[in-house]
Amino acid sequence: MHIAIIGGGFAGLTAAHELRAAGQQVTVFEAGPQLGGLAAGFKAPGWDWALEKFYHHIFQTDKAIIGLAKTIGAGEMLFFNQQTTAFLCPEHGAHPVSIPGILTFPHLPLIDRLRYGLTLAQFKLRRDWQRLEQTTAERHLRRWSGDRAYKQYWEPLLVGKFGPYAGEVNAAWIWARIKTRSFKLGYFKGGFQAFADALGSYIERQGATIHLAQPVQRVERADDGTWTVDAGGAPRRFDRVIVASAPGVLTKLVPSLPRDYTARMTALKSMGAVVMVVALRQQLLTNGVYWYMPPKEHFPYLALVEHTNMISPQHYGGDRLIYCGDYLPADHRYFTMPDEDVKQEWLSALPQVNRDFHPGWIKQSWLFRERYAQPVVPVDHSRNVPSLRTPLDGLYFASLAHVYPWDRGTNFAVELGQRVAREVLEQEARGENKEQRTEI
């Protein structure tokens, strides 16, 4: 078969790798100028390593991406170290998110701290998420941790990540985050961009074709069961097509999808992300904290991440790099405001985390926005998760919306790429695509 893959993020690249390894002909179309999708990076002059536009790390438990790195001979690019994540509360300062950190937090009654610890332990030990998805995270967490601990620890996370949908999110989502995550964090030498490039080169050496800066405009099914992929007015024929991108991309590219299916894809709720990267002349979080979760009522964003408290600034010409990031509904004003206005609002909060901060520390800043960044997972979400096969024979779909109950991430994008490739191959082996393909 000749298979077109639309999307050069980790799901699309992994699917390409698997299909090529199975002897299929593969062509990847990526709209952007580089591979990596949401994990892609950029380099400022003087930096040796690329930096992700949106903060990224992996966990020791991320078996699929670690396995893939080893398979393509890039295992030594990956390294892990221990980092501190902390709540930032204006009255009480920074408090590490760890069992000892929370159990010694002095501003919450002991009973609440114990109940919080018990909730974490419960999630770590529990295996069944199916019952958890039948209730909201809020209801479950209030019951287990109590109202005060919910307000202190859980609510900021849910509201920060899901904004107006926080009350709808199911308890399996929070279980999945606690269940799978290690304390040690992993990163790739050269950044995730270097790993995406290594994967792309490997796939090309295996014989796949990758087209960068080629946004596909239309995907159409011919009467003989083959598919036409049109990227820039040069239609090409394929036996199968995998759209490894957002639901909105699929429905736009394939107008021949049945209306009720398109309506179901359009109804899937999600959040966008806005992230500002700032290169500083000095360290901001001098206590070495990597990841701060400031309270949203006092802060204009959800996360403040000092990347160079995890990765040495020597890889970035000595620059200290921070991220300020938030998840927001796609119609939020930050998606249409001029970059400079968003930056001004966000930069004005930095003295709250370091009183010595001075605007003169800023060397450069960048703003990145993505309207489809985080699916919202309401109660009984399993019935909303799309299938890898679309209603049209030979057309497959793999997106963040397919990752469930786990929270989306590069590891799960790799796993998804493996799953969709397997689906294509198994369906072919079973002879389930009705039309015979023609020679191409």
Ligand SMILES: Cc1cc2nc3c(=O)[nH]c(=O)nc-3n(C[C@H](O)[C@H](O)[C@H](O)COP(=O)(O)OP(=O)(O)OC[C@H]3O[C@@H](n4cnc5c(N)ncnc54)[C@H](O)[C@@H]3O)c2cc1C
């Ligand atoms: C703020 C933020 C923080 C994150 N932090 C982490 C983290 O710490 N660790 C982690 O593992 N993951 C993290 N993630 C998630 C991770 O980036 C994603 O889960 C993963 O990259 C998804 O890969 P994908 O291939 O499924 O999709 P994508 O990366 O979205 O890839 C889809 C690709 O399709 C392309 N495309 C779109 N339209 C077309 C078209 N018409 N033609 C051709 N190509 C097209 C896009 O350009 C894109 O490259 C984070 C994401 C965000 C937004």
